[in-house]
Amino acid sequence: MKLIVPLLLAAQVAAPVAGAGDGIIDLVDPDRYAGQAVPDYITRDNTPAANPITDRGATLGRVLFHDRRLSVDGTISCSSCHQQEHGFSDPATASSGVAGTTGRHSMRLVNARFGTERRFFWDERAATLEDQTTRPIRDHVEMGFSGADGDPGFADLVDRLAAHEEYHVLFTAVFGDGGISEERIQDALAQFVRSIQSFDSKYDAGRGQVAGDAVPFPNFTAMENAGKRIFLDPPPQGGAGCAGCHRPPEFDIDPNSGNNGVAGAIGGGSDFTVTRAPSLRDLTDAAGNPNGGFMHDGAFLTLGQVVAHYNAIPAVVPGIDNRLTRPGPGGPQPQRLNLDAGERASLVAFLETLGGSSLYTDPKWSDPFDDAGVISLVVLPTDNIAMSFSGSGESRTVTLVGSAVPHVDYRFQSTHDFVEWSSHAVTADADGEVRLTLPAPASEAACYYRLAYVTD
């Protein structure tokens, strides 16, 4: 009898603060991040050719995103300020970092991939999403690896992560070797952020049934369809012109947008530099609950307040987009849409159709750490290893084939008695396949095989 003994090896490493997940990351059969279903009416996509989403790349990004060890004192992860249950934003107006609170409201990370504006942050100071992802880590207030003001630098974070075997395996699986660099961290985090998508809203259910946004949606109430028309039509046609800057069906920001007249700053002062908004999807969840305050200063707590702002913009401020002003005596005057209460309520009802469901609960975006702060990696196949024999007599060989984690080094081990094991090194190929051909045992004694993962 020949028997394969599959062995599940879990690399357990403690993170300082407990998480909420089951702690298990299956790197042999990872969650699906690449090739998620995207509706055919969605066409805008800022994914660079050099960094497409891969299942294991986004998996590494997920671990990094939820790992509090990315902050100097081990208390803050990306997910501290970008919480899944709130559309990856924060109900707090200012978010808490390692050394104080943020100067702007946290942004929802929803459909960040589906837009043509490649620059990120409210003021678009990051040239790409990749560039954005390590800025919070380097920020003195947010995660604290600034390398200034007595903070450790980014190299110290790299050293910290390199000390953990699970990161060695994760980086090897994604990049072919265990080397950790800022660029690799950026690529993985950007893949994860781009993978966060929301297309199961009431809006999508309607949009999928018709030829375009201008057609009334069969699943909408009369009020929602009226609100949609106000969103789409420009002011001269009785609409509010929202679609000119928040462009359906992605609801991404027009790259040419100026600011929208919201010019306050958290804690006082003014801020005229904000020309980006995240996608307007999931402003509220499917039940209509807001995912935190709106705008860069979180000043509006309801969509009604947002609509009231656009209905009567308080003042012409520096940098305001001229679509929100009209000519007047002595220069441009702020927009007055004169929407009545019914029209404003309809517009709010439409905005609420943009909230989905799976965004808030899909485990593939959730905190992978368990409640003891531990992550466990499945690195060995849980299915059988295929084996086949060829040749005869002295030249008889056995070939073992299994699926494992790409680029990771394994040992195929065999024994007759479970006491003495012989061991053969084998590295999984880029598809995760391990394959080894050995001389078949000459004796008729039973031989047992297993695939093992051994740390150096």
Ligand code: HEC
């Ligand atoms: C302390 C809170 C905090 C932490 C930690 C944090 N963020 Fe943010 N994030 C914010 C705030 C606030 C903004 C908006 C800042 C601005 O525009 O000036 C933001 C903006 C962003 C944006 C821009 C979204 C857009 O549409 O332009 C991305 C992407 C992002 N964060 C990802 C991350 C990642 C990845 C991490 C972890 C490495 C992280 N954040 C850690 C608070 C935080």
Ligand code: HEC
């Ligand atoms: C000229 C371009 C422009 C037009 C027109 C416009 N917006 Fe905006 N919108 C922006 C910009 C820029 C921001 C980010 C402003 C800020 O945070 O200070 C924004 C922010 C928002 C936000 C907050 C998003 C968030 O994540 O907090 C909502 C909601 C919104 N707009 C809805 C609307 C609606 C509804 C209309 C039509 C009545 C509209 N916008 C018209 C440019 C525009």
